[in-house]
Amino acid sequence: MSDTNKLKIFNDPIYGFITIPNPFIYDLIQHPYFQRLRRISQMGLSSLVYPGANHTRFHHALGCLHIMQKAVGVLRFKNVSISEEEENALYIAILLHDIGHGPFSHAMEHSIVEDVHHEEISLLFMHKLNREFDGKLTLAIKIFKGEYHRKFMLQLVSSQLDMDRMDYLKRDSFYSGVEEGKINSDRLIQMMNVVDDVLVIEEKGIYSVEKFLMARRLMYWQVYLHKTSLVAEEILTRILKRAKELFQKGVAIDCSKPLYFFIENKIALQDFDDVTLDKFAQLDDTDVLGAIKNWQFHKDYTLSELSRMIINRDLLKIKMSDEKFSVEEVSKLVEEHADKYKIGLNESKYFVFKGKIKNQAYSKIAEPIRILQKDGELEDVAILSDQLSLKALSKHVTKYFLCFPKQLNKS
Amino acid sequence: MSDTNKLKIFNDPIYGFITIPNPFIYDLIQHPYFQRLRRISQMGLSSLVYPGANHTRFHHALGCLHIMQKAVGVLRFKNVSISEEEENALYIAILLHDIGHGPFSHAMEHSIVEDVHHEEISLLFMHKLNREFDGKLTLAIKIFKGEYHRKFMLQLVSSQLDMDRMDYLKRDSFYSGVEEGKINSDRLIQMMNVVDDVLVIEEKGIYSVEKFLMARRLMYWQVYLHKTSLVAEEILTRILKRAKELFQKGVAIDCSKPLYFFIENKIALQDFDDVTLDKFAQLDDTDVLGAIKNWQFHKDYTLSELSRMIINRDLLKIKMSDEKFSVEEVSKLVEEHADKYKIGLNESKYFVFKGKIKNQAYSKIAEPIRILQKDGELEDVAILSDQLSLKALSKHVTKYFLCFPKQLNKS
């Protein structure tokens, strides 16, 4: 394809049009590794609660690319020098930042692979692509790893106010229809500047930053940690765990080849050679959903029952609390359930379990969001805010949950 | 006009369509008292900062009527009994709640009349209309005055989470283009209920309440108290004060007849007989703007200069601070300015002055916003919120300002 034909635009209901800035970015988008993101839902199982939330990591990555272009434009307008090479590296880094996500995103980090964080896999993909494309990703990788001396570039890609968060808050609230999560990325970007190689927000943007942090917190509690999504994700993790367990016991497990590879093998970060990465690159939501649909009819009660729950959206009940659930309470329910359904305690624990979720809208330990005051001084937004709410936002909030079958009459 | 023809719909870019629920409401809308609201801007001089903010009190009142209809629908769906008479009274009360606003709203409460609050004038209009329409507004007035035993009805009309606030936040952010102020009135209304004749929000709506309060606070600081609107409003008040002062001194003041009446006479609440009310009913933004346009050419320097500032949007400078400005600092500037322009100190004070603004997003003294918990208990949202931000929101925040001509070289 000629380079002119690679200057494509994509439709986006959020930004209108997303322009591909140059032919190399187009080639990356066309790569099967990136095309795979079309089949990975951005919000995992949240569509079980918010039926509009079927958008993909593919679209999110394009959205990030779009606002990165805006940010580069605004910064240059304010006389921050960004070379063409740096500009391109920023586009590559943000485009590929999430390429390491597995099917249904976070849930898989602890069930398909052994605690391998998706960012580590993103980096593996970037290195692989860098070899394929003769070193064209070198600077992007440097930025992504925080090794480039111009620190603000990493902050654009990954920080408490990066292009990633801006796009996902905007996109997730848009598609889920949760108005309260909408943020004004346009204004936030307009207020950006760079001082001493640090990304800052100009003072008159402070309310927008506060709003951004509030929106993020709200999205966490109302959407990302919605109790129904939570229980669905917990069930999903347990389905894969059970499949692995059955496989270990020699029970036949039927699923797609790439998924089978990860059920057969325990894969930790150090196991990720090129073959493994290629297998991983073939995995997407389809493999997991396909397997679960099939496993509804598996002879193992635990596996089939949990699978049926996801497919028919007929989930376990979940109870939330500000206090821990006692071990005794859970054990009692595990036993009751085992009795009722004539299953073992080990199996019963797949249906009755507790856990906790934590959220902190703003971290005071991480790199702060810095406000550029009118006198030229920088200050943490949490200190400048004319009220305590940001201190509150940086509080860790923990909630506890207990899941159990609805047939157990737990009021 | 036949009653069928009175079942009109109005277009609204925010809600789509606003339906007039019955012929009597239509008659109220058609009344000249209400039609006058077409000529009163909802946001006073804010359009000098936000050029899209030209919407009127007329449209706001219709918007309130629309969401009141939604609220009645939701409450009835939840088995709150509301008779047809009560329903109609709610519509009347919300439709007319702001009918007492004078031109450019709040600024006028202290310059055209002598500290008469617009709600008191609204009540005068309602009584007048009640006489005209043979007592059909009696129940609406009772609700509006807080004298009806079903307390939640007043709360729908006037409280910290009433239809008025919902519509104005939504409408003002929509027209000004300040995305951060957008609230989800749909969801807030869906979450409403009535317990023991008190309006409550169901627990799962708590984040929306928080968001609503944050949005309100943000709109105050970013829009309603925007420093440019503030200085414009201060100038406007001073123009009218100067006109009155000149009139007292026998200087000829040219303006429309209704405005002249209020310059000639000091009008306090007790002076509002039918004649005065009728004069007031003829006043709108046109009279004030028309006068100011004319006064640009008045021979009095103070009056003409201040008028010119508004018309050409060439305002005084304003400096904001968290601390009070000293009397000395201001006096010095007053003198400097008097010297420079060869005017008296009294006149100079029209151009150099200080003041303060206060805001509190949520009042703990006023009726609280009550959350209906899952166990059926009610609790103040400020207590229930899983963080301190609401406590912060209820803090009074005061800011001080200093205005002066830009020719004075005050850095």
Place this chain on the structure above:
Amino acid sequence: MSDTNKLKIFNDPIYGFITIPNPFIYDLIQHPYFQRLRRISQMGLSSLVYPGANHTRFHHALGCLHIMQKAVGVLRFKNVSISEEEENALYIAILLHDIGHGPFSHAMEHSIVEDVHHEEISLLFMHKLNREFDGKLTLAIKIFKGEYHRKFMLQLVSSQLDMDRMDYLKRDSFYSGVEEGKINSDRLIQMMNVVDDVLVIEEKGIYSVEKFLMARRLMYWQVYLHKTSLVAEEILTRILKRAKELFQKGVAIDCSKPLYFFIENKIALQDFDDVTLDKFAQLDDTDVLGAIKNWQFHKDYTLSELSRMIINRDLLKIKMSDEKFSVEEVSKLVEEHADKYKIGLNESKYFVFKGKIKNQAYSKIAEPIRILQKDGELEDVAILSDQLSLKALSKHVTKYFLCFPKQLNKS
């Protein structure tokens, strides 16, 4: 679950909230037959062109339910009597009108089954559910089949201006980000009325009807028949055809069990017994996508190459024309391609083929859209329109296309 808990609301970015009107509707939504629609994309492979278009038939059906509620409200307000039983039947009929859709919608009607229209399968599902729910769907089925005497009820469910079209135009343009397709369903519904049991649009809604028809035409050409979607759909159909062909020849075909059933068996309408219907009910996009992902590695060149094209979005080229492509031109290309890749002519035809698409925005043969004039007379919108455009809209437009591998240097 208690009936009160079934009065759920769903978030929808388009309408805000969708309310489930009663517990029986909730039960239908919870049924696995309906939950399956969560896994069927509304727009088939259009997301390859419009990356935001991942919405599902599940959400579309809920959207239809929502606007049907609006329509019932408007008609009752205009004194059209609709009994509670009829109301409920309308909700059931519109909710289930598309339940017979197979994976990737229309493409499958000619490849998975043998020319069975999805509406016929919808009816089969309705009958099955009617048996399960003791006859509660009887009236809905009657309406759906056009056997109920109140004709306008069928028109609400299925006509040139039904709730289905309104929702899909609105939803598809929303998710794809194609602004031009947006229609004003609110206004169209406000303008509805019933005269002599016929659904009509009041005269002042005529521009909205014209706009609706234009939008529909535009969506067809720009989105539904977009050349890239078209070629993708053609490839998809050929993949399944090839799989069936290979199966006939005894070549092993690996895929999910439900899909295998439809590859093994030729299923026409008369073959749809309960077993077949149940197999069909297990089929969704996952099965097809999973199979294609797997078939990328099949030893048959045709099957694997076509599969790879879909997965990597590396499609055949497509050329559109207002004139037919000649048989000779196609034959020549088929041969050229066969030569180049050393494959048979039969196989080559999977990669080089022609076809045509037709569209007509408004049919003059079908039931017309009737306008209620001010004098009470009804008239076809195509006649009333003050211009010829509607006549133009009712013209059949045919376009021809030719697909071929991009390696063939066809300019």
Place this chain on the structure above:
Amino acid sequence: MSDTNKLKIFNDPIYGFITIPNPFIYDLIQHPYFQRLRRISQMGLSSLVYPGANHTRFHHALGCLHIMQKAVGVLRFKNVSISEEEENALYIAILLHDIGHGPFSHAMEHSIVEDVHHEEISLLFMHKLNREFDGKLTLAIKIFKGEYHRKFMLQLVSSQLDMDRMDYLKRDSFYSGVEEGKINSDRLIQMMNVVDDVLVIEEKGIYSVEKFLMARRLMYWQVYLHKTSLVAEEILTRILKRAKELFQKGVAIDCSKPLYFFIENKIALQDFDDVTLDKFAQLDDTDVLGAIKNWQFHKDYTLSELSRMIINRDLLKIKMSDEKFSVEEVSKLVEEHADKYKIGLNESKYFVFKGKIKNQAYSKIAEPIRILQKDGELEDVAILSDQLSLKALSKHVTKYFLCFPKQLNKS
């Protein structure tokens, strides 16, 4: 003010932010001639029908400036060379294209002045400003007058698909809440290109052009020529005509000084010296509305009654027809009305009159909208369109109307 402070942004609910591209443009915006546009409603009296439509010519001009910046960006991306001087001239020309509008826009062209088109007055203002700003507007004026050799620049400012039309359609439909008028200016601009110094739309944008023309036609019939706006505008024109007539007869007419100047003097284009232009520059909606409010109480029945109609929105009735109303019919009504109210025939004609309106969505005589086909050829969109609708769109449609007091029982 330092030049850096002139790099302002304006909020816009439609585009988000509007950036002022350079300090000179800022100076033009700050000029009293331009600030006056804040007090001229974009849609005249349409807010009597669409209560949200209170936006101003000021905001419209800024909106045009915004999309002109987009257009320049797109064209340069496509390698159309535009020098910095030309760019700036385009901004000036589009910013000032409507600066000659009088109060309530078109209505005034035939009542305040004697058939002077607003574009002629815009040009007078530009020349005046050019003198004030030392020739900085010379190139802009050349473009505006069609005297610059690069023809596409005029087309961007004034043609059948210019920035003016794009912004006003978008803005008017947005504020009035008429969804059907919304157009996709983003896409239209993305599809622009320049061939042989002619502005063209690339072929794949053809549906957007069709949509644009349809939307324009719809806005004309549904909004701009809405019968209530029409009658209001007719009354407004007659009020001013009557005031002039009374003045001629020596009756005292009270109004603002600038308006008085235009009542006193007949002003045709050749009379526009600097004094007249300055008087004109002081006129805005306020003068007209203020006068009408006052004239409600004028002793002349005709003047006061018509004035009251506008202020209380209690208008004449209007009847529309595809056929002319006969002279006899009108005369009979004029007499009937004169009799009933004991007024002269001359006066009665102010209340009973007929007229006609014409509209043509696309002109075949004017410069066509040219489509750039894939083979590089240009063609008129009206010819290329795959249907007849554009031919229809270019048809002149005429409607006739008859206005009369509602007390006359004309069915």
